[in-house]
Amino acid sequence: MSILVRDPGLETTVQDTGRFGHYAIGFPPSGALDSFAYHVGNALVGNAPGAAGLEAVYLGPTLEFTTDTVIAVTGADIPATLDGEAIPLWESVAVRAGQTLAFGQLTGGARPYVAIAGGIDVPTVYGSRSTYTLVGMGGFGGRGLAEGDELVPGEDAVAPRAGRRLADDDVPTYPEIAELRLLVGLHSYRLTPDSLERFTDTAWKVTPDANRVGYRYRGAELEFVPREQPFGAGSDPANVTDCGYPVGSVQVPGGVEPIVLLQDAVTGGGYATLGTVVSVDRDRLAQTKTGDRTRFVSVDLDEALTIRRDRAAQLDRIRTALS
Amino acid sequence: MAHTITAKTPGVFYRKPSPDAEPYVADGATVAEGDVIGLIEVMKTFREVKADAAGTVATWHVADEDEVSIGQELVELDT
Structure with a gap:
């Protein structure tokens, strides 16, 4: 056996x-x-x-x-x-x-x-x-x-x-450009408004650094709002005082190459989180590969919760149909 | 007859085992089936690319350190 x-x-x-x-x-x-x-x-x-x-x-x-x-x-x-x-x-x-x-x-x-x-x-x-x-x-x-x-x-x-x-x-289906829905926050205020817009306007390319820990992307540079370095935060403009990272959260160390943290990632640290990919769309992310293009689409919390409920209902329906 | 070796995974293609080393196979060299002809780096790991036929290296379709996609043609062998 x-x-x-x-x-x-x-x-x-x-x-x-x-x-x-x-x-x-x-x-x-x-x-x-x-x-x-x-x-x-x-x-x-x-x-x-x-x-x-x-x-x-x-x-x-x-x-x-x-x-x-x-x-x-x-x-x-x-x-x-x-x-x-x-x-x-x-x-x-x-x-x-x-x-x-x-x-x-x-x-x-x-x-x-x-x-x-x-x-x-x-x-x-x-x-x-x-x-x-x-x-x-x-x-x-x-x-x-x-x-x-x-x-x-x-x-x-x-x-x-x-x-x-x-x-x-x-x-x-796996379209040429994957669209991942994103709840903006927790530290989106650290990016300039232009840069936040650029983030959702860019068709990001998946780099070879893409595995179960996280996916790293290339495609644009983002700028942070000038600030005085807070106590406990590192000197990179992308640093904040340490916090917990949501699974699916997006960080941009140095303003280049955003990273989406996945299910094997570190659970906390000191990089600003500009948004979090909704859990349902991590499925879609998992089906993208090095060289593929990805776009992030902003949704609000109500939409994100509806997406999650709809997926749960879909799985219930599928399980019933297959049982 | 020609045979083309293709990429089995996406990633970054290297013709050399390390930056200062000689290429795995020189232009015009003869390779046997199973010989390593390069590396593809993906997900922070390096995977050997092996010749799936014997032949003489005729044309490279990619350069050292090029990003490649699944199925992309890497090199053509005269068989």
Whole structure:
């Protein structure tokens, strides 16, 4: 009863919904970056919400199954095959013992997800099976998968069945320029009004420094309002007195190359936060890759909360339809 | 016959293992399947780019330190 890792792909990790409740002592949540793809994957294979799955990036892993099971590949647009035969994405597929799952060249998005009936049985650490690679904690040995690893399926399956398919209207598309909705604040007053406008007017390019910790962008320079350096703050105009960082918050060290902090990021520090990407759109961010363009669109708090409620309702509807 | 090696991941392409080193493969050099021809840096890690065919280096489509995208043509080999 195992899944053999023949080729790990690139930084393929075990992830679940995340590790919550320890942010104040410096634990970021980790967890699947594209939570929609992750949750739909679990619903497709008949898992309880929260079962652990695999998150890959750019390249998929090659996995050999030693037991019959049901899997679903969601997320990025990437050709997936079982023993060389193409399998559909966003649909549960029966796997026979001895078959091998492999991936071709990705054509859209960035991160494929593999859900397996029963989830992946790794120990829970602080209440989660998610991998936090920076400190080597959680998931499979606290690290990305390596060739020769053996994953053991869990027992979180409610009713695995092949042939469950996500409705076409619910399948995300990955446009050339990703639009990420942004709640402006906490320290947006530190930017000049022109610069704040420039931030949302620019089609930012994702740099090669883009991973589960954060995404760094290039495309414009932003200026800060001159000020007297406050007590406890660093000398960079982008510095403020230390504070907690929201997941999804945007910083601009030195006024160049904004960074969006993601699920594996530091939990606090001394850079001004000019806004926070709404949680639902971190899914979309997770499907952008180095070289892609991204635009930030300002929304207010009511809109941000509506976006979150709508997503929760959509997932409820999908789970009901697939059960 | 020609064969083109393409990028499997996006990132920054390097022809050399380190800034002062010689390139992995010189222009006109012969490579065997599996030989390392460069590196792609992405997500703060370096991944080796290996020749997926044997041949002679004919034309580079990218320069050292160019940013590349998935599927982009890196180098053409005469096979």
